[in-house]
Amino acid sequence: MALLSLVSTVPSALLALLVSRASTWACLLCFTTYAERFRLCQMWARAQGPRRVQQCQDAFTAAFEGLSNMEINYEERSRLQDAFTQMVLSLQEAAVAQGSFEDAFPAAAEEMRKVISQLKEVHPCVPPCGVQEVARRFLCHKCLSTLCDLPLDCPVQDVTVNRGDQAMFTCVVDFQLPPEEITYSWKFAAGGMRTRDVSYFQDVPQARGYLARIRPVQPKHSGTFSCVIKHDQRPLARLYFFLNVTGPPPRGETELQVAFREVVRWAPRDAEMIEPWRPTLGELLTRPEALTPVNLCLLAAVAALAAAMMTMLAWMFFRWYFSGN
Known part of the structure; x- marks a missing residue:
């Protein structure tokens, strides 16, 4: 004591x-x-x-x-x-x-x-989930290496969207990922189910990348979406997004009109369900994470090409004008 x-x-x-x-x-x-x-x-x-x-x-x-x-x-x-x-x-x-x-x-x-x-410090483990290779450490008292004792599955994030609006999911984690060979795959558990049981999920093969969206959102999209981050085919983290669709149908619509619109607008895309994010120019300028070096180079190339074309057109106009005189 x-x-x-x-x-x-x-x-x-x-x-x-x-x-x-x-x-x-x-x-x-x-x-x-x-x-x-x-x-x-x-x-x-x-x-x-x-x-x-x-x-x-x-x-x-x-x-x-x-x-x-x-x-x-x-x-x-x-x-x-x-x-x-x-x-x-x-x-x-x-x-x-x-x-x-x-x-x-x-x-x-x-x-x-x-x-x-003078050695580099051990990177801290970033909760709540993920295989964090950057935080791997060597234990002298055991003469072996170990990773953070964190689960692969992340907690479910709740996303509430009004019917007819857009739902966007961002598959990112707070810890540092390896710089190369990172892939993203998406799955969906339908029926309004809030779960992390992988047996309920089905692949959404058309969705790729860390950003994905659904537009316009319909009640049938209620359920859990899952994104799996892999490095060289090895899972690093599984993220979950529970989509709750709220709000009544637009005013004046009958059940028949709703069914007709579902057939016309959504039947060809039922297998797609969730689409990858393809940013417009406005979204590129408003989302800093989208301004990657590749996108910046493309924007610079387009601007340079437009300037060259304008210069060429002006030179041809003046040449035609003065040759006519």
């Missing part, structure tokens, strides 16, 4: 520091082999016998107990491996020079501490 009382009085920041600096020399075991450590201590012990070798190994372990049992950015593993390899070579040189391992090991641990402090 006294120990618990003592811990409770430690400020949270200091407590976090103590936890991160717990007794952990596991990084040493991950990035060096037993043979390397044993051979190094043999060089220091020379003919002093196995007892001196054991003392050297114990000192090696003790020197690195002050290092953090940290979660290392997965991309920094090779850099840390190189640093440990260079450390072993430096210790071998010190052993050949007949230095003292009681002094050499703490100095080496301090140098490794500096290297570790």
Whole structure:
């Protein structure tokens, strides 16, 4: 109880520091082999016998107990491996020079501490869902890598739209996606069902990209739409949008008129259901995310072509005019 009382009085920041600096020399075991450590201590012990070798190994372990049992950015593993390899070579040189391992090991641990402090930080996990490869970290105490412990399925987002209006779904996540080989696929669970059970969904093959819309919205579109984000065919996240269609039919319409319009306007597009977003020029200018480098280049090319055509027409007009005179 006294120990618990003592811990409770430690400020949270200091407590976090103590936890991160717990007794952990596991990084040493991950990035060096037993043979390397044993051979190094043999060089220091020379003919002093196995007892001196054991003392050297114990000192090696003790020197690195002050290092953090940290979660290392997965991309920094090779850099840390190189640093440990260079450390072993430096210790071998010190052993050949007949230095003292009681002094050499703490100095080496301090140098490794500096290297570790310069590594890129681990990216935080962004809730509530998704396979976040950018946040992958390497655990020294287990000598393995791990991802964020988050589900693949995201919570259902509610979207309410009046009948006859437009419904737009944006398939984006808050964490960073890989820069290449990202694909999007859409599915629909009809009948006004609000669900994340994949067995109720059917593919909507015509819908592609991270933006999709339905226009005009009709009651039959009530249900759950799902977007699956994949990287190289591996699912990264599944987003869900529950579409609730509200409002009565337009004034003056009879049931027969409604049915006739459904047949004329929607029958050819029933299989399509949801369409990809094809922005107009006005939407491009009002939506910053649509102004991609490709779209900007296309706009610049169109503007340059229009200017060249106007210049050519003006030159031809003046040439005709003055030649006639």
